[in-house]
Amino acid sequence: MTQVLFIFIPMLAAVFIPFLFKSIKNVHTGWFVLLVPASLVIVYSTYIADVARGQVFTGSLEWIPSLGINFVSYLDGLSLLFSLLITGIGSLVVLYSIFYLDKKKEQLHNFYIYLLLFMCAMLGVVQSDHLISLYFFWELTSISSFLLIGYWYNRDKSRFGALKSMMITVGGGLFMLGGFLLLGIMGDTFSIRELIAQAPQLASHDYFIWALLLVLLGAFTKSAQFPFYIWLPDAMEAPTPVSAYLHSATMVKAGIYLVARFTPIFALSEVWIWLVAGIGLLTLCWGSFFAVKQTDLKGILAFSTVSQLGLIMSLLGASAITFHVDDVSNSIFRFAAFAAVFHLINHATFKGSLFMIAGIVDHETGTRDIRKLGGLMSIMPLSFTVAAIGSFSMAGLPPFNGFLSKEMFLTAMLAIKEFELFNFNTWGILFPVLAFMASVFTFVYSFYFVCHTFIKKRNEKYADTVHEAPIGMLVSPILLASFVILIFFIPNVIGDLFVKPAMLAFQPFYASAAAIDIHVSAWHGFTPELYLTLGIVGLGALLFSTLKKWQPLYQLWPQKFTLNHAYDMMMIGLDTGMNQVSRSYMRDSMRQYLLYMFTAISVIVITTLFVTDAFSFSFEGTAPIRLYEIILIIVLVIGVVTTLIAKSRLTAIIGLGSVGYTVALFFVIFNAPDLALTQLVIETISVALFLLAFYHLPKLTKINERMRFQVNRAVVSLAVGAMVTLVALSAQSQKLFPSISKYYEETVATLAGGGNIVNVILVDYRGFDTLFEIAVLSIAGIGIFAMIKLRLTRKGNGHENK
Structure with a gap:
């Protein structure tokens, strides 16, 4: 249970943020918030050694026990890796935000509440073993990210970006819920571990493909895969700490986590392999190609994130092929699984640092427009160094960690074209070709980001006003850039501690992490991967050097043929259509x-x-209808009709009163004196009130005209x-079922100690219901009194003013 509580620590801490913000004015609220993720990093770090040895930690907290829905925490290599990324990058983001966000100008308590809520949601996603609790946290990430992206709510673009991200990710989440429900029906359980154990049986079920497609829709929308990526660039309107956190290490990785976690269930289908690998590669190409078009620094990074997410997704698709080979230990596709997790870590380090540098440039120069920037290398040397390290790693150059995972990515793509299963030997040639072209454009946009911001000819407008960022703002990106270099030199330490244990979650063929025979090195000799890398660098350098000549070609594509335009038109159409319906x-x-x-x-x-x-109609067990009851029914009908057709208001009131008194007589006949007395009192008061208000009612002729x-x-x-x-x-x-009245008859005296069954039901059996009804009436009475008092006060003031 303690392990489950770790998930909710950020949410519990968020409760105290408003009090700290209001009571402690001289200290930035972020310093207190920093203690939360930093403490969790320390806590989760204590699990590293045990998880690396194959140990798994579980915990459970009751949520809806009557339905068998609980918060079940499952901490294995994959969830521990994500938990460390969420809390580790979260700590650096909070530290960065302390210097980025002005405590005098910003509503910091709102920002940090949203951030902690998001952190809690992400921890819940990656540690949940129950599908329903996973979905709960999944949608909580969408809601909290909506609040973070729209933090500057006074900006139209922020509100639009927040709404767009929530519409797409929540919509995908609803489809995913459908897939979860189908899995629950198929396996008669909502436990992910139990479903994995039943994977061969599930694969033959009629619902299997539908569940697969629905789960992938949730994963693709959250991880910005084509064509759902359009929300990510608009989400860049969020403050830079949000972009560095959500869009490099956490939210967009939730879909990656989902695909990895469910690979043991769905990888038995060729549809899963084709969709995950194919859509991932398409997203990689699309994102890298359009990243070069962007002129906003965060826009470049947004499309680069789309591209890198596609790369990881394609690796996960390739890794699923290991489920269809005989000798897994010698399968080349085990490198795809290793590369997917390894690049997940690498991307978090270099992309997080680049987002922070983009924020620093914006903070110091007042713009993110790359056309207005240039020459900042000599003015901001530390920022330039960090940007260069991150960009070169993203481009896949040594000695940076991105080079290692990029080489394994090329290995996996080359292997796919040789794979004979599922006709990969026919269409598989597209995989290395598209991987090569996407890597070329990745090289181009990486150099485009760093060179046009820092090396290009200086913009004299900023020559005297721009300076290096304060050291507090640089600490976080410098630490991340340090990891970029460090991981390159100790990849096998990272692999043994984090990557291989995480692989076990979606490569369950291995008995332990130690059984995964993968050794990472920077040099493998003269291999096809090396020749591809040389080609990528050469062609990328050529395209970058001629960027001014071919970059204008992007403007030839009509805006009305873009996915963003299609989304805008759909939303406008829905808005217009719903307005017309309304x-x-x-x-x-x-x-x-x-x-x-x-x-x-x-x-x-x-x-x-x-x-x-x-419908069923039976008089069995009913009492006979007596003559005087028939007479009362006739009187009741006459009273109702008289009220409706009366031309005189007095006649209508008398007719209405006769209806009420007749109903009271029915209560007397049916031995309900309490109800009869209540009805008589209400009818008497109502008639009296009608007569008192007689003078103030509108003329009857106007009512007749309308009615x-x-x-x-x-x-x-x-x-x-x-x-x-x-x-x-x-x-x-x-x-x-037997009537509950029998229970009341038997217990009204023995259990409640009363003689009047109606009174006992109201006071004892329905005591809280009656109490709340009285409370509602009291609140309504106070409200009416307050409005009358306010009106009288205003009249008095108006009279005095006169």
């Missing part, structure tokens, strides 16, 4: 709204009764009456 029935008339509601209810209920054969007889209203009224009658008769005729 205007068709929103007539500012309560009578009209009730007409719609009663019509819908009547049609649904009556249709259900007869279509499903639910003239209408056939549609009469039909709906009769339908509602018929519906209630049919339901009452059917309920009386089909008693599936």
Whole structure:
């Protein structure tokens, strides 16, 4: 249970943030927030050695035990790696935000509450073993990221980007929930571990492909895969710490985590391999190609993130092929699994540092437009060094960690074209070709980012005003850049401690992490991968040197043929269409709204009764209808009709009163004196109030003009009456369970100590219900009194002013 509580520590800490923000003015709130992720890093670090040896830690916390839904924490190599990334990068982001966000100008308590809420949600996603709790945290990431992206809510673009991200990711999450429910039906369990154990049986189920597709929709939307990537560039309107956190190491990696976690279940299908590898590679190419088009620093990084996520996704797809080979230990595709996890770590380090540098440039120069920047290398040497390290790693150059995972990526793509299963030997040639072209454009946008910002001819406008960022703002990107270099020289330490244990989660063929025979080195001799790398560098350098000549070609593509335009048109169309639908029935008339509601209810209920054969009519067990009851019914009907057709207000009031008093007589006949007395009191008071308000009511002729007889209203009224009658008769005729009244009769004296069954039910059995009803009436009375008092006060003030 303690392990589960670790997930909720950020959410619990968020409760105290507003008090700290208001009570401690001289200290930045971020210093207190920093303690949360930093402490969690230390806690999760204590698990590294045990998890590396193959140990798994579980914990459970009851949530909805009646439905078997609990928060079940499952900490293995994969979830531990993600937990360390979430808390580790989170610590550096909080430290960066302390110097980036002005405590006097920003609503820091809101920012840090959203950030901690998001951290809690991500920890829940990567540690949940129960599908329903995973979905709960999954959508919580969408909500909290919506709040973070829209943090500067006074900006139109921030609100638009936040809404766009939530619409797409929440929509994908709903599809994913459908897949989870299908998995639950197929396996008769919502435990991920138990479903993995049943994978061969699930693969033959009729729902298997549908579950696969629905789960992938959730993963693709969250991890910005084609064509759902369009939310990510617009999310760049968030503060830079948010971009560095959500879009480099956490939120966009949630879909990556989902694919990795469910690979043992779905990898038995060729559809999974084709979709994950194919869509990943398409996303890689698309993102890298359009990253060069961007002129905003964070826009370049956004499309580069899309590209890198596609690279990891394609590696996960290639790694799934190991489920279809005989000798896994010698399969080349085990390198794809290793590279996917390894590049996951590498991407978090170099992309996090680059986002922070983009924020620093914006903070110091006041712009992120790369066309207005240049020559910052001599002015901001530390920022340039970090940017160069991150960019060169992203380009796949040595001696940086991105080079190592990029080489393994090329190895996996070359191997796919030789694989004979699923016709990869026919279409597989596209994989290395597209991988090569995408890597070329990755080289171009990496150099485009760093060279046009720092090396290009200086923009004299900033010559005297720009300076290096404060050291506090540089600490986090420098640390991340240090990891970029360090990992290059100790890749096998990282591999043994983090990558191989994580591989076991989606490569369950190995008995332990030690059994995974992969050794990473920077030099493998003269191999096809080396020749491809030389080609990437050569062609990339050529394209970058001629960038000014071919970059304008991007402008030739019409805006109306873009996915963003399609999304905008869809949203505008939905907005316009829903407005037209709303205007068709929103007539500012309560009578009209009730007409719609009663019509819908009547049609649904009556249709259900007869279509499903639910209606039943039987007089068995009912008391006989006596003569005086028939007379009272006739009086009741006459009173109702008189009230409706009366031309005199006094006649209508008398008719209405006769209806109420007749109902009271029915209560007397049926031995319900309490109800009869209540009804008599209410009717007497109502008639008295009507007469007192007689003078203030509008003229009857105007009411008659508005309330003239209408056939549609009469039909709906009769339908509602018929519906209630049919339901009452059917309920009386089909008693599936014994009446609870027998229980009241037997226990009213022995358990409640009362003699009047109605009073005992109201006071004892329904005590809280009655209490809350009284509370509602009291609140309404106080509200009415306050409004009357306010009106009298205003009148008095107006009189005095006169």
